[in-house]
Amino acid sequence: VSACRSCGAPILWAVTPGGRRIPLDADPDDAGNIALDTSSLKAVAVFVADADGTDTRPRYRSHFASCPQAEGWRRS
Ligand SMILES: [Zn+2]
Numbered sequence: 001v002s003a004c005r006s007c008g009a010p011i012l013w014a015v016t017p018g019g020r021r022i023p024l025d026a027d028p029d030d031a032g033n034i035a036l037d038t039s040s041l042k043a044v045a046v047f048v049a050d051a052d053g054t055d056t057r058p059r060y061r062s063h064f065a066s067c068p069q070a071e072g073w074r075r076s
Contacts, residue, residue, distance in 0.1 A: 001026050006069030012036075012060070014045035023063035032059035 001010050010026035014036055022045055024034060035057040037044040048055050064070060 004063060004067060004069075007067050009063065009067065011063045012043065014043040014060075016045050023067075024060040025063050025066055028058035029061045030059055032061035034060045034062060036060065 001012060003009065004011050004023065011023040012026050013021055014024055014034075015021055024036075024045065025032075033048055035046045035048045035055060037046050045060075048057075048059065
């Protein structure tokens with residue numbers, strides 16, 4: 001777990017299947033749409049579309065969506 005450089009919130013870094021690093025809120029959230037596939041060395045963020053509960057992995061939310069300083073993320 002590390003801390004967001006913008007707001008200091010605890011975040012997890014994951015990578016998308018496309019290889020981009022994305023920050024996730026460290027605390028799982030049932031309303032999130034991202035699950036982590038930790039079967040490989042990297043934590044891969046998998047976007048979960050189903051809402052019927054067949055995927056029982058913990059859900060996370062992108063910190064891009066929840067960061068109060070999200071404007072700062074858009075500079076790249
Ligand atoms: Zn933040």
